[in-house]
Amino acid sequence: MHSQNFSKKKALLIEDMAEARIMQKKMLNDFGFGSIEIAMKAEIAIELLQNTTFDVILSDYNLGRGKDGQELLEELRHSNLIPHTTTYLMVTAETSIEMVMGAIEFQPDGYITKPFSQAVLQRRLDKMLTMKEKLLPVNLALDAGDLKKAITEAKVIAEEHPQLAGKCQRIVGESYLKLKDYRNAIAVFNKTLNERKMPWALFGKAQAKFHIGELDKAEQMFRQLMMDNRFFVSAYDWLAKIKMAQNLPQEAQQVLIDAVERSPKNLMRQIELGKVSLSLGDYDIAETAYRRAVFLAKNSCYNSPEIYFGHLKSIVKIAQEEHLLSRHEGNFNNTLKKLHNLFFDQPSVRATCYSYEIDLLLAKNDKKNAKQVFNTWSAESNSKQTTPLSDEQIATYQTAFGA
Known part of the structure; x- marks a missing residue:
């Protein structure tokens, strides 16, 4: 396999542990990287990324106090601080389902489990950067927000590099979805599904069906995804949207309960469960969901007073219906204190x-x-x-x- 020339590449290493930092920096030096920046925590990484673009970001999942690797990636995606041309590799010593689910939901280009050898890291980076190079015209178009050009470029690259045809089809289908061209999106996803049963294609097709109002067909597809692939937690969110659109909030609530059990670190999902539960008058579930949301919001780019208000409201509602437990009163005071400190x-x-x-x-x-x-x-x-x-x-x- 063609080996990358790393001498013109810039790397950002995000790692809070000194020993791991020294070892990984040595590996990147040995690969010949022209420039290596170090960030010991998420906040430093965000500052660096506001001013500099890197070819490779190697980020640990556990970053000590403050944001973890997942929360960092979520913020970087939200703030558009990582261009499509950058390769983002998540490093983790954890293999817990909660971590894996969380990491997958915010889509790094890949993740690598500690401990790993220099040869393994080099192979991974070689492969990922080679693919990024081949996809450069598409990624530049995506970074410029020119989805029509991204579609055109992806079709050309699929012809030139048949091994990237699946990746290119995904970009084309998802770009049509963003352009709200649902008919063309469905055609692309159908073409993929006829060749290979890819979960992302079924997911894209189901979203398109939702948007054109074919809720029953969309539901069937999301349920199929949930059955076939436990990592596709986003399918649960969409199924909950369908249930709300069908005016079936109790079914939506149950779907969201299942989803947060599978991937509890998604803040927006906890908030949605809180909202739906409040609307149903199920104040205990609302309180639990909002309490978790308050905990997750601390380091999130989506942190806002409304999350805390949802928690306070759910406890007030409990108090209006029954004798308040001291635990609930403690939770109320904790959230109130956080509001005082933050907002x-x-x-x-x-x-x-x-x-x-x-x-x-x-x-x-x-x-x-x-x-x-x-x-x-x-x-x-x-x-x-x-x-x-x-x-x-x-x-x-x-x-x-x-x-």
Whole structure:
């Protein structure tokens, strides 16, 4: 096999453990990399990637305190900090299903399990970079956001390099999906499925069927994927969307419960389970989902006050229906504290925190402390630290206080 010339390549090594860092850097030096940057944690990697483009990123999954490798990759994808031309290899000592599922969901170009030899790493990088080179015109078009050009280039490369035909067909099909050209997307996915039963092609076809309103056919395909391939957790998300579109929220909830059991580290899925459960009045499941979401949000690029509000709301709802357990009260206070630390300088967040605090105290029939929070809110709204209470809120609370 053609061996890569790494001398003109730039590598970024993201590893928090000194020993592993030294060893991996030595391997990259031995391969002849022209430039090697080091990041000991995710935040440093993000800063580097805001200013520099690398040919290879070698990132560990466990990065000590702060974001782990999965959360880093999620942020880099979300912020478009990794171009399609970059090769991203996840390094892990873990082989737990939770880790594997999480890593797969954010699609690194590959992952390699510790311990690995220099020869194994070189073979992997050789293979991955050679493929990236062949796909360069497609990846440049994708980075430029020119999906039509990406489709044209992918068709040319599929002719020139038949071994990359499957990869190119996937790019073409997924580009048609993004362009909302569902008929052409289905034609491409059908062509693949006629040649080989590829899960990604069935997944793409099912999404296209969903978008053109053929929900029953889409459901059949997503269920087939779930049965055949336990790693395709995204199929569960789409099945839940179908159930919501069919106005079957209880079925959607069950699908999401199954999905979070398989891949619990997906923040957006936990939030969706929380939302659906709240709408069903299933406040215990909502509380669990939002509590997990609050934990995951800490290091996520999707962190927002709404996640924390969902958790507070679910606990208030529990308190309004039954005697509140001390565990729930502890969870409420923990989430409230996080809101104070992260978002309390926003007047609207401050106001929403006060409203949930009052609601919880009233549910416990603690009118005295509820009134104290009400007075604090009123005083702070006069000094513009918080958004003011609405007339409706004032009337509701004063009635509750017996004023």
